[in-house]
Amino acid sequence: MQKCDIKENPQYDALRLSLRILKKEEKPSLIEALHRAQEIFGYLPEEVLCFISNELKVPLSKIYGVVTFYHFFRTEPAAKYLINICLGTACFVKGSEKVLKALSEDLNIKVGETTADKLFTLSTARCFGCCGLAPVMMINKDVYGNLSPDKAKSIIEEYRRKENQTNG
Amino acid sequence: MEKIKIKINGQEVEVEQGKTILQVAKELNLHIPTLCNFEPLLPQGSCRICLVEDRGKFVTSCTTQVAPNMDVKLDTPDVIASRNLILQLLFTERNHYCMYCEASGDCELQKLGYEFGLDHFEFETYERKFTVDNSHNYIVIDPNRCVLCRRCVRACSQLAGHNVLGEMNRGIDTTIIADMNVPLGESSCTSCGLCVQVCPTGAITDKRSYYFGKDIQTEEIYSNCDQCPVGCGVKIYKKKGSNFIVKIYGDFDKENEGILCKLGRYAALFEEKSRLTSAKIKDDFGFKKIDFDGIIKTINEKMEDSVVYVDGSLFNEELSLIKKVFKDRVFSLYENEPPIESNVSIDDIxxxxxxxxxxxxxxxxxxxxxxxxxxxxxxxxxxxxxFDSNYNSLKNVANYVFGIDELESGLEKLKDLDSPIIIYKNLSEKETEILSKNKNFRFFYLPFETNSIGLLKENIKHKIEKSKNIIFIGKNLQGLKDIAKESFTIVFTPYETDEINKFDLLIPINDGFEREGSFYNVDGKVINKAKVLDSKFETFDLKAILEELIKVKSL
Known part of the structure; x- marks a missing residue:
């Protein structure tokens, strides 16, 4: 086990509370704990994993394995805009993979990565529950439907323009 | 166990329920190739090479338990074709060019290659490259040689309990990692080396045995470790026809279940302390060499007015000879009596x-x-x-941590303990009193030195007595300085240390694998240690000197 350097703050209090409920179960669910932690911290820094390891008595190496196995978990803070492209059945049939490829090339990052300017993180998801709009992507909490690769690129361009305006 | 009937290769056999197909086949002397399977570890089914066919379906025989009405076929053409493809894919994924690999000759993947008659790579191979981790003192991890069988991960958690190794990412990107993907040398690895022992390929190797000998060039010697009183079973690989130990492995059939610690597996081979190379005696000009007869003569002269101090590094045979020569003038230089006697064994732990x-x-x-x-x-x-006031690396593992001064209040808080085992080395009088009050406690004492218990059995106790001549036999010279100032001091010891030149007669004795003998382990059982190496120096066998002294005395 590694030594953890945890700087106490209210976020840890919230996590401790969540873990306390989980710990009452016979076999505390690690994935559930990681979900709660990512909700609270926005991502999963090493100190948080270490904290969970100590609280649940799950080896650090195992936790890290789970975190890197599932694309949903992030060990780096997400960028200002989190792009989630749906790869659910309906969206996939309607060509969401092409959209993903186009954005990946446009932003020059792979799934799970963040652009150098810390503006966009590219991520995938399985179904947002609005298959009628397929293919669909979400940028933070806004939904964009009926996408084509070009349309998706222009939406990203729009975000960039807005960002430049506020900065300029 | 309940028996059920299944068919294997068309023949009806009666087998025990709860066993896997692989186990049953092994009992019937039927061969199924395996790679990730390793007996003391729980099966995982990750390599897929042990596929068999059951009523038209492929199952991994290492993870599938026998069930009624099974109709298992071990080597149909389909099964063999699938195994061949699996093996091709295993060889394809990473660097399996055997001739440049340390494990070549002992590698289980290579053996499968020969078994299946693999004569070429079916697909493009070794396309993705990983960094080799050479950060550890003893161990090298080369992910390029890895077949992702997870034997190391399972051994590290299921057997050794360290839980340092894990796996990262998924699919073909999967790699074996330590902690949160830190170099092994910076991780919480305790250097127990079990991962090296279980690795089927050249992915995890140790630096000492690197290119020093294939298994076929070595002879296996079963013995026990004498680095501490636990006395683990070891398998020593000595290079045939040479005075050299290639590696030390844990013995899976002994109480330690194959597990060793850094001391037993590596420190015993790597950290060679500087040795006292010949016997010497001090005169007006300094030290001069002395031979066997000279030693016997000097000791014989000084024996009358002498006390003998020993430490716990001596074996039973040596101790009983010392008692025979020096009678009741033999004392332990260090405290060796347990504060509270053990009443449980390793099995209870x-x-x-x-x-x-x-x-x-x-x-x-x-x-x-x-x-x-x-x-x-x-x-x-x-x-x-x-309970520990110093830094203790078990702190993160422990469910409750207290300072040693909180012993009484801490135990008070923990009411629901289920006849706990107390594990300790030294205790103060107050601590002893607090602990002995509890009737449902069980005690497990860890003696300081390898044969501390042997000293007690020979009735050798700790006592410091002044005398004209002092004889010390052992490794730990720390306590000798203060008592030996005005006496003629004879020291039997294997190592050359700074303080050693203060004494008068220095006699080098055999050490480590040059010695044989028995000692009492933590359970009070007699454990034997075999002689594996010959001494490279002009050292003496302690027993030979003692026997000679008995002979001279009786004349």
């Missing part, structure tokens, strides 16, 4: 639920005992309560 460890860092010393406890804690079958 493996089955207990609650552990109270007082002032010992079980990752650093008595590592195998630490392994037994840690694997129970991580599998949620045990609780660890730690």
């Amino acid at each position: 493996k089955s207990a639920k609650d552990y109270i460890v007082i002032g010992v860092d079980l990752n650093r010393e008595y590592g195998v005992i630490g392994s037994f406890i840690k694997r129970k804690i991580f599998s949620k079958n045990g609780r660890l309560i730690l």
Whole structure:
């Protein structure tokens, strides 16, 4: 086990509370704990994993394995805009993979990565529950439907323009 | 166990329920190739090479338990074709060019290649490259040679309980990692080396044995480790026809279940202390060499007015000879009596639920005992309560941590302990009193030195007495300086240290694998240690000197 350097703050209090409920179960669910932690911290820094390891008595190496196995978990803070492209059945049939490829090339990052300017993180998801709009992507909490690769690129361009305006 | 009937290769056989197809086949002397399967570890089914056909479906025989009406076929053309493809894919994924690999000759993947008659690579191979981790003192991890069988990960968690190794990412990107993907040398690895022992390929190797000998060039010697009183079973690989130990492995059939600690596996081979190379005696000009007869003569002259001090590094045979020569003038230089006697054994440690460890860092010393406890804690079958005021690496593993001064109040808080085992080395009088009050406590004493218990059995106790001549026999010279100032001091010891030149007659004795003998382990059982190497120096066998002294005296 590694030594953890945890700087106490209210976020840890919230996590401790969540873990306390989980710990009452016979076999505390690690994935559930990681979900709660990512909700609270926005991502999963090493100190948080270490904290969970100590609280649940799950080896650090195992936790890290789970975190890197599932694309949903992030060990780096997400960028200002989190792009989630749906790869659910309906969206996939309607060509969401092409959209993903186009954005990946446009932003020059792979799934799970963040652009150098810390503006966009590219991520995938399985179904947002609005298959009628397929293919669909979400940028933070806004939904964009009926996408084509070009349309998706222009939406990203729009975000960039807005960002430049506020900065300029 | 209930028996059921299944068909194997068309023949009806009666087998025990709960066993896997692989186990049943092994009992019937039927061969199924395996790679990731390793007997003391739980099966995982990750390599897929042990595929068999059951009523038209492929199943991995290492993970599938026998069930009624099974109709298992071990080598239909389909099964063989699938195994061939699997093996091709295994060879394709990473660097399996055998001739540049340390493990070549002992590698289980290579053996499968020969078994299947693999004569070419079917697909493009070794396309993705990983960084080799050479950060550890003893161990090298080369992910390029890895077949992702996870034997190391399973051994590290299920057997050794350290839980350092894990896996990262998924699919073909999967790699074996330590902690949170830190270099192994910077991780929490305790250097127990079990991963090296179980790795089927050249992915995890140790630096000492690197290119020093294939298994076929070595002879295996079963013995026991004498680095501490746990006395683990070891398998020593000595290079045939030479005075050299290639590597030390743990013995899976002994009480330590194949687990060793850094001391037993590596320190015994790597850290060679500077040795006292010949006997010498001090005169007006300094030291001069002295031969066997000279030694006997000098000791014989000084024997009358002498006391003998020993430490716990001596074996039973040596101790009984010392007693024979020097009678009741033999004392232990260090405290060797347990504050509270042990009343449980190593087997009880493996089955207990609650552990109270007082002032010992079980990752650093008595590592195998630490392994037994840690694997129970991580599998949620045990609780660890730690009392220690110094830094203790078990702190993050423990369920409760207290300072050593909180012993009374801490125990008060923990009311629901299930006859806990107290593990300790030294205790103050007050601590002894607090602990002995509890009737449901069980005690497990860790002696300081390898044969501390042997000293007690020979009735050799700690006592400091002044005398004209002092004879010391052992390794730990620390306590000798103060008492030996005005006496003629004879020292039997294997190592050359700075303080050694203060003494008058220095006699080098055999050490480590040059000695044989027996000692009492933590359970009070007699453990034997075999002689493996010959001494490279002009050292003496302690027993020969003592026997000569008996002979001279009786004349």
